[in-house]
Amino acid sequence: MKRLLTWLEQDRFRAYSLSFLLMVLPCFPLYFSAQAGSWWSWPLLGLVVLGNLLALLIR
Amino acid sequence: MHFLLALLPILLILVLMVIFRWGAARAGSVGYLSALALAAVFFGSGLELLAFAHVKALLLTIDVLLIIWAAFLLYRVADEAGAIQTIGAALPHLTADRGMQALIIGWAFASFLQGVGGFGVPVAVIAPILVGLGFTPMAAVVVPSLGHSWAVTFGSLGSSFQALLAATGLPADLLGPPAALFLGASALLVGWMVIHSTRGWPGFKQLFLPATVMGLVMGLVQYLVVLAGVWNIGAFLGGLAGLLVSFPLARRVRGQNQNQEKLDIRRLIVALSGYVVMVGITLGVQLIPPVRDFLGQVVISVEFPEMSTTLGYVTPAGAGRNIPLFRHAGAILGYASLAAYWIYKRAGLYRPGANRRIVFGTLQKVMSSSVGIASMVAMASIMQHAGMTDALARGLAEGMGQLFPLAAPWIGALGAFMTGSNTNSNVLFGALQLRTAELLGYSVAFILAAQTAGAALGSVIAPTKVVVGASTAGMEGKEGDVMRQLFVYTGLLVLFISLISLASVLLANR
Numbered sequence: 001m002k003r004l005l006t007w008l009e010q011d012r013f014r015a016y017s018l019s020f021l022l023m024v025l026p027c028f029p030l031y032f033s034a035q036a037g038s039w040w041s042w043p044l045l046g047l048v049v050l051g052n053l054l055a056l057l058i059r
Numbered sequence: 060m061h062f063l064l065a066l067l068p069i070l071l072i073l074v075l076m077v078i079f080r081w082g083a084a085r086a087g088s089v090g091y092l093s094a095l096a097l098a099a100v101f102f103g104s105g106l107e108l109l110a111f112a113h114v115k116a117l118l119l120t121i122d123v124l125l126i127i128w129a130a131f132l133l134y135r136v137a138d139e140a141g142a143i144q145t146i147g148a149a150l151p152h153l154t155a156d157r158g159m160q161a162l163i164i165g166w167a168f169a170s171f172l173q174g175v176g177g178f179g180v181p182v183a184v185i186a187p188i189l190v191g192l193g194f195t196p197m198a199a200v201v202v203p204s205l206g207h208s209w210a211v212t213f214g215s216l217g218s219s220f221q222a223l224l225a226a227t228g229l230p231a232d233l234l235g236p237p238a239a240l241f242l243g244a245s246a247l248l249v250g251w252m253v254i255h256s257t258r259g260w261p262g263f264k265q266l267f268l269p270a271t272v273m274g275l276v277m278g279l280v281q282y283l284v285v286l287a288g289v290w291n292i293g294a295f296l297g298g299l300a301g302l303l304v305s306f307p308l309a310r311r312v313r314g315q316n317q318n319q320e321k322l323d324i325r326r327l328i329v330a331l332s333g334y335v336v337m338v339g340i341t342l343g344v345q346l347i348p349p350v351r352d353f354l355g356q357v358v359i360s361v362e363f364p365e366m367s368t369t370l371g372y373v374t375p376a377g378a379g380r381n382i383p384l385f386r387h388a389g390a391i392l393g394y395a396s397l398a399a400y401w402i403y404k405r406a407g408l409y410r411p412g413a414n415r416r417i418v419f420g421t422l423q424k425v426m427s428s429s430v431g432i433a434s435m436v437a438m439a440s441i442m443q444h445a446g447m448t449d450a451l452a453r454g455l456a457e458g459m460g461q462l463f464p465l466a467a468p469w470i471g472a473l474g475a476f477m478t479g480s481n482t483n484s485n486v487l488f489g490a491l492q493l494r495t496a497e498l499l500g501y502s503v504a505f506i507l508a509a510q511t512a513g514a515a516l517g518s519v520i521a522p523t524k525v526v527v528g529a530s531t532a533g534m535e536g537k538e539g540d541v542m543r544q545l546f547v548y549t550g551l552l553v554l555f556i557s558l559i560s561l562a563s564v565l566l567a568n569r
Contacts, residue, residue, distance in 0.1 A: 017426055031110070041106050052434050055084045055087070055088040
């Protein structure tokens with residue numbers, strides 16, 4: 001956790017980029033999985049949540 | 060109970076940004092996570108509904124980010140060529156007075172840009188210019204944010220007003236004049252606030268007359284244009300009239316020009332050409348039907364099924380945000396950036412390595428604001444689909460009872476605050492305001508005018524819009540400070556609309 005926080009502080013550009021990609025990229029397959037009623041929607045939604053959690057840690 | 064729960068994500072964002080001074084990216088994430096949890100636990104939102112809400116949010120995020128990325132690219136193209144510095148050095152030759160400069164660029168030019176551009180374009184384009192002119196970054200964001208607010212409803216070729224017509228099914232000649240009247244009156248206040256935010260009370264006394272003349276001209280021209288039925292160019296012509304009248308007025312308030320250097324006209328023309336090209340391309344795309352149709356052929360459009368929560372809140376089936384890829388405001392700014400780059404390059408204004416600095420400078424600047432926008436738009440979409448936004452508006456409407464005309468603009472402002480858009484607020488709450496006005500026996504035209512005026516003025520404090528301004532003025536992470544300053548001005552403007560809405564309704568009911 002400490003290493004992650006240090007990285008987030010030192011390389012904010014990459015951290016924001018990763019957070020942004022996690023928020024945005026899963027939304028494309030999410031559309032199809034939601035239409036099909038597939039259980040894949042859960043992990044995809046989880047990735048979006050992860051992207052937001054990462055943004056929360058970037059100071 | 061549901062009203063308070065629905066209020067929680069918004070309160071969290073406001074408290075974290077305004078009191079704890081968190082940046083938009085962190086505060087937006089907290090807002091998103093809380094909205095997601097509340098929607099799932101208390102508002103009966105299932106996995107499918109939440110998934111589709113995220114996809115709709117993605118479309119809206121792309122819609123907004125295309126503009127921010129391209130606006131910042133245009134700024135970097137101009138700045139790297141020294142164009143911003145040249146414009147900054149030239150403006151004091153017209154007027155060196157900070158307040159007058161703010162009135163011309165941050166108010167009249169911002170309104171003109173709102174007339175032709177769209178979401179956030181005036182702030183994104185003007186904030187860096189004002190920084191280049193020597194304004195503080197805070198003033199550089201606050202001035203154009205306030206300055207263009209009165210022009211939002213009839214700006215962007217009237218797209219917000221069109222949304223109000225579509226949501227209510229009422230004719231333009233019934234809804235247009237009162238809306239133009241409310242917004243025209245607020246234009247006057249906006250001008251005075253622009254002076255106050257740059258030069259305080261001493262400047263207010265000195266610039267009261269030019270600001271009043273400009274405000275009356277812009278408000279009146281917009282009103283007459285709307286009355287004539289061509290409401291789609293109301294803000295455009297209003298802003299243009301304001302710009303034209305501002306030049307002779309500026310000669311009366313010249314201020315102390317510290318820069319004694321002779322004005323290099325050729326250099327100034329080259330510097331301005333990037334922005335002239337932007338206006339020219341925007342007008343060409345918006346007003347020439349064959350060009351508009353040609354560029355509008357490729358549209359990203361996603362269809363969504365009907366969705367409902369277990370509590371019975373239904374979102375009808377339909378397309379999400381349509382993105383005309385090559386006719387989008389962001390694409391237009393992109394064309395302008397390329398054209399400006401070509402002009403500046405031909406004029407020999409770039410030093411070696413400029414291309415790399417432009418691209419990486421843009422990427423470095425936009426990334427944190429992109430995260431903030433993505434999370435806040437997702438939060439707004441979840442709240443909308445879960446019925447949380449609806450619960451907020453209904454709570455306000457029921458709580459106010461007979462004093463509903465006072466609440467109407469605040470509901471409009473709430474919708475714009477949540478979604479960052481006057482258009483979306485009108486779509487969300489247009490029908491609700493119409494029904495409530497009919498039930499209470501109030502004038503529908505005035506209540507809907509209050510809705511769209513409140514939404515236009517309230518849209519400037521939407522976190523997504525504040526992020527746009529802050530990121531282009533170099534204030535990333537300080538969005539809360541910007542919001543705090545904008546809150547006071549916007550609150551007074553919406554309060555003003557509340558009062559004239561109540562007075563108009565009472566007069567109409569006599």
